[in-house]
Amino acid sequence: MDCAGRSLNLNKVAIMGVLNITPDSFSDGGLFLGVDEAVKHGELMAANGADIIDIGGESSRPGADPVSIAQELDRVLPVIERLSRVVDCPISIDTCKPEVMSAAINAGAGFINDINALQASGAMEMALQLDVPVCLMHMQGQPETMQIDPVYRNVTAEVKTFLGDRISACLEAGLKQDKLVIDPGFGFGKSVAHNLELLRNLSLFKDLGLPILAGLSRKSLIGKVLGKSTNQRLSASLALAVMAVQNGAAILRVHDVAETRDAIRMTEAVTMVHSCPGE
Ligand code: 8Y4
Numbered sequence: 001m002d003c004a005g006r007s008l009n010l011n012k013v014a015i016m017g018v019l020n021i022t023p024d025s026f027s028d029g030g031l032f033l034g035v036d037e038a039v040k041h042g043e044l045m046a047a048n049g050a051d052i053i054d055i056g057g058e059s060s061r062p063g064a065d066p067v068s069i070a071q072e073l074d075r076v077l078p079v080i081e082r083l084s085r086v087v088d089c090p091i092s093i094d095t096c097k098p099e100v101m102s103a104a105i106n107a108g109a110g111f112i113n114d115i116n117a118l119q120a121s122g123a124m125e126m127a128l129q130l131d132v133p134v135c136l137m138h139m140q141g142q143p144e145t146m147q148i149d150p151v152y153r154n155v156t157a158e159v160k161t162f163l164g165d166r167i168s169a170c171l172e173a174g175l176k177q178d179k180l181v182i183d184p185g186f187g188f189g190k191s192v193a194h195n196l197e198l199l200r201n202l203s204l205f206k207d208l209g210l211p212i213l214a215g216l217s218r219k220s221l222i223g224k225v226l227g228k229s230t231n232q233r234l235s236a237s238l239a240l241a242v243m244a245v246q247n248g249a250a251i252l253r254v255h256d257v258a259e260t261r262d263a264i265r266m267t268e269a270v271t272m273v274h275s276c277p278g279e
Contacts, residue, residue: 001178001211003090003110004132008052010211013245013264016052016092016253017045018217019083020059021075038079039086046087048258052251053087054113055079055104056094064143069099076100077107084108092135098126105130113253115139115188117166124173135181135213135251136166140189147189155194156201159184164208181251183213187220195221199240202247214244215253217260238263246271 001008008014019042042053057075058067067075072095084091084107092111093104097120101112110132117136118124127134138159140150152158163182170180182205184198195216205212222228222236234256241252241260245267254260 001133003052003092004105006088006090006110008090008111008133010250012268013249014051014251015049015257015261015264016054016213016251017042017048017050017257018253018255019045019053019055019079021055021057021079035078035082039082042079042083042091043086045257046089049261050089050257052090052092052111053083054092054094054253055083055109056113057100058095066144069097072097072100073103077103080104080107080109096120096123098122101126101130105132111135113137115185117163118170119166124170124175127170128174131179133179133181134170134175135183136163136170137183137213138162138185138188143188147187150189150191150194152194155190155197156204159198160205160208163205167208167210177210181211181213182208183215186214186216192221192224195219199243199247202244202249206248211250212248213251213253214241214249216240216244217252217254217256234259242267 001010019038021038045053055076057072080091090110091108092113093101093109094113095101096114096116112127112132112134114123114134115137116139118127118134140146167180171177184205186195186198202212217237218230218233222233226236237256238259241254242263244252245264252260
């Protein structure tokens with residue numbers, strides 16, 4: 001998959017490293033108030049084998065405050081500009097805002113991660129113009145309130161229908177099929193039972209014919225099942241990553257790149273979805 005001149009190889013499972021730059025972030029195990037620290041963390045993830053680095057300036061955790069365009073740009077642009085010069089892997093911009101998409105791609109990003117699936121006004125048109133791959137994610141409700149009482153009749157069927165409809169809308173707008181990725185959006189307007197059911201049924205999303213991205217790393221479903229805080233969720237995150245790959249995930253969005261890479265290389269060695277060494 002071409003990401004503005006940098007390639008994302010989807011013949012093997014790809015690791016997307018999470019680089020949050022929100023000052024209120026707790027999900028990355030530290031605060032990234034400084035550009036230096038963020039760039040350093042991005043370089044470390046690249047050295048640890050990240051295939052793509054996801055940079056976000058708007059916390060999408062439940063109850064998070066909305067961020068203005070200027071604020072989001074202030075946070076992400078300096079990091080994208082510097083990191084894209086020192087790493088080879090593509091950089092993904094985690095945003096729903098067309099203005100941020102545009103500025104980020106111009107600064108050196110090559111992939112759009114939109115948790116709102118290009119539904120914001122002008123987002124679809126911007127993605128078409130920028131001509132980079134896009135991840136379309138499912139979310140029920142809005143980040144501020146989505147976890148209050150999520151309800152589905154059939155979570156797998158409803159998420160699949162939503163993603164199918166978004167794929168159709170993208171193709172109708174002129175986006176190319178080979179530039180689209182889908183994501184059920186674990187934790188975005190879903191109960192623990194919904195998340196577990198979606199992971200169990202993830203292989204059904206293969207029918208949609210696009211690479212599947214799964215973001216399960218350190219998420220609160222682990223906290224709810226095991227009663228562990230975010231910095232104690234590595235083992236469980238690895239278990240969920242392996243299950244996601246076994247059920248068809250092509251890209252894993254994770255905080256712990258080196259550890260996830262080992263777990264997935266081992267999974268690939270067993271299932272032989274990888275190419276044979278020397279071939
Ligand atoms: C602890 C750790 C608690 C992480 C909460 C969280 C996804 C995503 C996020 C995802 C795609 C998060 C931006 C939420 N999750 N993008 N973004 N898929 N495509 N929460 O699952 O990591 S942020």
